[in-house]
Amino acid sequence: MKKNSLIKRLMSMFLVGTMTILATGCQSTAETNSSNNTGQEKVIDNDAPATGEGSTGMGRYVENVTDLSEYCERSDSIEKMSDGKLIIADYYMGQIVSEDNGLTWNPKEADWFSALDARDTYIMDIAIGKDGTTGVIYHDGDSEEKEEQESEDKEFELNPVCMIIKPDKTQMEAQFSLTEDEKYPYGIWVSDSGRVFVTTLGNTIYEVKEDGSSEKFLTVDGRPEMIRIQDNLMLIDGNSFENGILIYDMDKEEYMEDEVLSDFIMENYPERGVNGSGTYDFYFFTGEEGVLYMAGKQGLHRHVLGGSAIEQVIDGSLSSFSNPANGLIGMVALENNEFLTLFSGGKLVHYVYNSEIPSVPSENLTVYSLEESDTMRQAISIYQTNNPDVFIEYEVGIDDNNSVTREDALKKLNTRIMAGEGPDLFVMDNMPVDSYIEKGMLLDLSFCLEGMTGDAQLFTNIVDAFKKNGGIYTIPCEVQLPLVLGKEKYVTEINNMESLAAAMEALRRDNPDGGLLDIYSESAWIRLLSMVSAPAWKTESGALEEVAVSEFLKGAKQMYDTQMEGALEKDIDRYNSVDDYYMTEYGTTREEGDYFGVTDEMSYIGGRTRIVLGTLSNSYSYASLNSVHRVNGFEDSVLLPLSGQSTNVFIPKTLVGISSASANTEMAQELLKVLLGKENQSSLFKGLAVNKAAFEESFVPNEEYLEEDGLYGSLAMSDEDGMMVSMDVYWVDEEQLQKLRDWMANADTPYVKDSVLEDAVCEEGVNYIQGSKSLEEAVSAIVEKVAIYMAE
Structure with missing residues (x-):
């Protein structure tokens, strides 16, 4: 069923926001599991549903996967009928029925x-x-x-x-x-x-x-x-x-x-x-009389209503439940303690208990990141499905409540490493990468990466950008690209900080009132401009480039002052209120959140901003940005890579390194290959694929929604004043895709966040912009703050 016209309009309505663009068994004696599952939990077997003391340590659920994508475009649930038949209802494709517990499926009229x-x-x-x-x-x-x-x-x-x-x-x-x-x-x-x-x-x-x-x-x-x-x-x-x-x-x-x-x-x-997308973070369904089953990223649990315990049936960390790419649509219990789960994309998983395999895998691999990575979670799920004898323990240094600081988490990690108890593989986002490399703590990945050919081939320029001291010690799983979108006469000459500042001034001359960007704090401007300038702040040997930092602060102040010349009080108040919300809800400022820097072309079309500066991270966003010039009044808009003090910049995400002290380097390298392989790279969460085959696949549209003229969807938003803005989104054509291929192929300067240096530049930069310190005083303070850190 092609419902493009209607779906376009529905997408518009559901994306409307406040100028924000908007997927009975035996009662267990097991204790309630905590949310920090490590894989060492109890399982059930068919004859004794609850394992407790005296457990043999054998037996766990294994997965059999059926691809139902042919029938499941937008499925609602999976249900078991009174006669034992199973039915899946799909909004677009109709119904399919199974009479053999999910082994075969046939359409139902x-x-x-x-x-x-x-x-x-x-x-x-x-x-x-x-x-x-x-x-x-x-x-x-x-x-x-x-x-x-x-x-x-x-x-x-x-x-x-x-x-x-x-x-x-x-x-x-x-x-x-x-x-x-x-x-x-x-x-x-x-x-x-x-x-x-x-x-x-x-x-x-x-x-x-x-x-x-x-x-x-x-x-x-x-x-x-x-x-x-x-x-x-x-x-x-x-x-x-x-x-x-x-x-x-x-x-x-x-x-x-x-x-x-x-x-x-x-x-x-x-x-x-x-x-x-109609998927659940937490799904529950009834089983035997008085029994409730609960499913989600922690796995499958069973509870007798009114009872005193919760029993883990399937460990999420050892199953597809922990894969963030698997949207949970529905689940039913079958005979003999078997289960069927329908995930997004028509993935049907049959969970069958196998008493012949250990309840906990015999081999262990440890992964660490400061903050949880969905891309890593997905790769772990893929790896463990293919390697049931390996258990991957994923440790996260900073919990969701931010109760642990970055500094405390790193101190704890380094203490473990010094004691020989460190992880095997690191996600090094927001970690001191250069220090780890200089101290010989990371394995050279060159040999592992050389063997990745065919569907595993990577963008060589991305790999080469991480060559250091004769080796490659880290590699990103995904990347974002800094960009500028605006009217041709303003943006075509932007190639450094000076020309960017000149473009801002030209925009202000032609637009005396309102924001040029929807950013109204000194620190946010510094953070945004850092992504295309910070690579220039250090020499190849890691020393501080004081002149570059000084020039950056001058440019940042010039642009901030230009922005604030015409800023409206209501826009400043609204921006501050959103920042207050971030602090209340997430304990961090807006510019330190994951979504800072995301492109906002709708505010540009709506007139709230006059230029777009941000990052590109997925194919639909690229299609949206390339559709702006089709909007009446914006025909002269162009999309270009953004340069600051650095050019050809890319932002690595899910930056991975393997510990040189690991006793499991072979398994760690196999997990790295999964991270960079086509299956994992075809569904990323924070950026574009570095795997060439997966990159190409991400730009293949769903034909169900593609009209003959390339129309693919629609976006809309509203503001607090009741203004509505909408835009049709046309899928990427070959010329636009080739432009992005070239952009990716030319990217050779990674912006790897150095929190210590950037925090110092931001703090003292704010003092300089506000006038409490001179430029010389601010730079001197930065040098003093990072002196010990730079010397390490």
């Missing part, structure tokens, strides 16, 4: 789906009960087409229809009387006995009666995102639920307390919800 397909409807949610009762919420494509004909500029609104299909195939449309805040039917669920429940954008759950009428059933605090019903119990969860799952006794009309369950959820899945 459904009259209601064919009728909706013919009308070009957009399905928003599907639910199927064990008795065959089906509920579907959809938006009618015919009404959307009429809306477009009436007014191309009219704000798009959803008007969903909720339809119920009974087991005898009779159909009826459910009727609701909703408030303005509730807007429309949003989610639908069907109990085993065929009772139908519907949620809206509000916090009330409605029940649909046999005649199609509806009545309020239950009101909760927050919007329900997931409902499961077992006999008389309704289990409800949502991303704003602060105490875990609500358990509501529908017969007694009262809530049931389960502190063990609540504590487990809040410890292991405190932040959870439904992602844009």
